[in-house]
Amino acid sequence: MDLATIIGIILSFGLVISSIVFNGSILIFISVPSLLIVVGGTIGATLVNYPLRSVLGVMGVIKHTFMSKVESPSQIIEQFMEYANRARREGILSLEPIIKDIEDLYLKKGLQLTVDGLEPQAIQEILEKEITYLEGRHETGAEILSTFGAYAPAMGMIGTVIGLILMLQTMDDPSTIGPSMAVALITTFYGAVFANLVFLPMAGKLKQRSKDEVVIKEMVMEGILAISKGENPRIIEEKLTSFLPPKDRRKET
Amino acid sequence: MDLATIIGIILSFGLVISSIVFNGSILIFISVPSLLIVVGGTIGATLVNYPLRSVLGVMGVIKHTFMSKVESPSQIIEQFMEYANRARREGILSLEPIIKDIEDLYLKKGLQLTVDGLEPQAIQEILEKEITYLEGRHETGAEILSTFGAYAPAMGMIGTVIGLILMLQTMDDPSTIGPSMAVALITTFYGAVFANLVFLPMAGKLKQRSKDEVVIKEMVMEGILAISKGENPRIIEEKLTSFLPPKDRRKET
């Protein structure tokens, strides 16, 4: 899983929890009904907002994005140098046996199309459409997480208003005002924590990871197209290296 | 009706209502005047904001969007394969008897124009204009729902300010402060609930459904144009399949 995400969540939740523990009891802040109204209400509003399939799919997108390792660009360059050299020496059909062992479905598909002898332009169209769909899925995922982040504080506010109305209606004993208001405020707390420590930052990370993954896919596409055009391995290396930021590039050359 | 919408509304309203029932009486939260000022005021402000016809039309748009089933893309592909094969074998005029039984007005119109022998380009212009009008209607519908979602909390706030002013002016008996403030807060509660659990999510869903419906319409248009150009059924299938996301596409082939 993405290291910064783990560090970030441990850091922010750790600080919030410590600040509670050092000043009182964590038990005051545990409230299943508040959790239900904030998380359940947020999911409910998001289900009205998006198709069922997209909301269910968001878990998959999150898991895929945070768990799957984005391949290292320099490894990809090495790999393509190998393919290109082999294709040059022994002909493009010599790549066929290698394809079986490739795990990355995108690279596999692209190489297969090359070996099958499709025109480079046709390969490009197919691989670009895949990237478009990938971007679309990630975008919807990030949008749904942002929507979670927008509805969560609203649900927290609704929960607090409910608590306030109930408290104000039955204000017999002044000594209960404090604790009742405390309970009412817990949904506001949950809404703010979920939105600002979980949903909104995760939507942001999803967008960042999506950008990275798309660059990798575009790099792979560029490599496949170069091989299918029978370009010189040296030129392929140069083309792929231009995808790296200057700092990383110096290491290559 | 759209399943996610039903689940979402039941879930969010269920949680809001349970959180009330378990802590007090639901009767405290039922207030016809509050409902009138929030819903009526929101409708009033929206009537000033949009033409009468568009506001009245929004119900139709909502009903149509949530109730009508978006056709399954794979069914459409099957249907067009049938039309294309028939047109190939028996000539384009052989589609004439089929047209009568088609329910979808858009498909019906497009096929009729094809059978009438219009130029593909003329057919495309007419069908694209229909899509533009459809998008326009959906967009206005989503905008009006968003406007509802913007005015509802404002009306809730206005209602609460009215309640607070009345309460503060006549603050003779301190014991009435609590219940009066509770009543004042109910409009805030209504405004927040209607905006965040109904209007804003519905505006979002309308946009999503509109996108889906437009893709279907574009697919149908592509199919009609291909038939009117007398294209090979195999190529038509390929063209239409490219409208499907990769996951669904694998099932086709």
Added chain:
Amino acid sequence: MDLATIIGIILSFGLVISSIVFNGSILIFISVPSLLIVVGGTIGATLVNYPLRSVLGVMGVIKHTFMSKVESPSQIIEQFMEYANRARREGILSLEPIIKDIEDLYLKKGLQLTVDGLEPQAIQEILEKEITYLEGRHETGAEILSTFGAYAPAMGMIGTVIGLILMLQTMDDPSTIGPSMAVALITTFYGAVFANLVFLPMAGKLKQRSKDEVVIKEMVMEGILAISKGENPRIIEEKLTSFLPPKDRRKET
């Protein structure tokens, strides 16, 4: 005047006023100083924000937009059919006597230019510039109303803060706190009501009406150009009909 605007204003103000009258006295909410600070302050800030001429002009734009009837597209089509037939039969100069009786200045100018024998392209340039200026005037009008809608709640808030500071400074008798706060809140109430029930919805309506008026003007321009090119009345009808939404179009044909 625009019907929806009247209904909307009566509805929303009616509900706000009834909710006051049923719970207390309307007199509590009438405060000339509060009205002055909210409305006067909003106008003052807007005068700093826009040139004097534009702010004074906004009344004209509002009056024109809400009072003038947008002509019915089907009437315009009929009218142009008549002009086109006449021009076809008796020559374009036969339109000269009709022009005097035309009330709509835009149509009048366009036809005069046609009778004067200008090139269609020159006519188009002149008529398009008029539309651009019309859009510009409407846009500035809508922007100024939106600016009113942004400054009104700010002025309401400033008025309430003034009231709170005065009340807190001179808090001798606790029994006066309630009424003083009530008075302080009235400017907030005014700001919210003017912004959400008047200024913002009116800015929205202005944008909608402007769109409608521009479509009509474009339709008239299209008709004038077609006549000046001596096009067939049947084709002119078809061209103008394509400006109508499909629902209205069916009635025509």
Added chain:
Amino acid sequence: MDLATIIGIILSFGLVISSIVFNGSILIFISVPSLLIVVGGTIGATLVNYPLRSVLGVMGVIKHTFMSKVESPSQIIEQFMEYANRARREGILSLEPIIKDIEDLYLKKGLQLTVDGLEPQAIQEILEKEITYLEGRHETGAEILSTFGAYAPAMGMIGTVIGLILMLQTMDDPSTIGPSMAVALITTFYGAVFANLVFLPMAGKLKQRSKDEVVIKEMVMEGILAISKGENPRIIEEKLTSFLPPKDRRKET
């Protein structure tokens, strides 16, 4: 100085001050520390946000924009008619003695370049670059004023929070709570007044004036180019008249 700005500031400040004077003493609202924290803090944050030179330059931009009269378009047309006629009759070099007496630097530079015999295209490039720099300076000026308008309420809020914390920490005597909170609220008042009555409206006016000035500069450029191309004075008049809005244009012709 711009009349609407003066009227607007007198109107809004007049109403705010009267509403204070009629209900209490203006002295309560005068607080040098509050003024310092709001205005000084706003300037401080803006200095971090923009280069020193731009922040210092904003005063010049404001002064120039509000003080300098935007020339009347009809006067400019008259002037150019004179230049064009003279250039036609006596040759372009006859403009040389006139140039010395021209005050407007932009017009002066443009005419000088024309007399010097530069190609129209070269003149256009130089004059367009000047307009771009002018727009850039105005834009930065308006942005800085908007930034003032964004930081002022934030500083007001920070000042109020400081006041509240100090008050709550030393809450020995309940009778001091009111006055202390009043003092705390004064920074909120200052922040809201400066943002909504001064900074934000002035940023808006700057944008409006910039638009007007750019139109005038473009008109002057058009005139200079026409003269440098030796165009007919009648055509020059027509070209320049098209910069006027229709209402003003009628007066010309």
Added chain:
Amino acid sequence: MDLATIIGIILSFGLVISSIVFNGSILIFISVPSLLIVVGGTIGATLVNYPLRSVLGVMGVIKHTFMSKVESPSQIIEQFMEYANRARREGILSLEPIIKDIEDLYLKKGLQLTVDGLEPQAIQEILEKEITYLEGRHETGAEILSTFGAYAPAMGMIGTVIGLILMLQTMDDPSTIGPSMAVALITTFYGAVFANLVFLPMAGKLKQRSKDEVVIKEMVMEGILAISKGENPRIIEEKLTSFLPPKDRRKET
């Protein structure tokens, strides 16, 4: 370091601190736990939002941007005049010994490529890509600072809600309410101060400095390309001068 930044920070922090010191003790506002929850929580949320590498890199970007002096455009012009004259007189290879002593890596790389005899178009592509990467790094830096500025007040609010809940739950002794609320408000204070006096203004400055640096880089690129094309030193001077704003330009000529 950037002078305006230092003045701005000293001014705004100075005013905030004085306003505390003159009215109470600064000690009340020092709270390590509050600092931890606001700063730590903000960093935590940002780590979830951005890749670890980007967040760590932001310090470098800030340091580089605030510390490094943007070169004076007039010095650059002088420098290029020298290079151009030398290249003209003694051939382009005569620049080789100079390159070693150039500190600016961008200029060094560009000149080296020129001496190496690359085509001007290839040099342009390489130098433009460097500018794109520079802009990208600065943009990410400014975005991360803006994200800090968005999460800081949210963390402040979360801290205050925690404090309020704890206070309300254990409201035994009314005399502790004041101080407890004061402590709760300190996180709000920290969040507002960090966001409005540090993070948001710094994000703004980063954007401004980035613009300046990019203009300088574009100027250097223009100069290098002109030398590689063997252009006349006089024309090179004119080309580079056009990058200066008119006010500075007058000094040159």
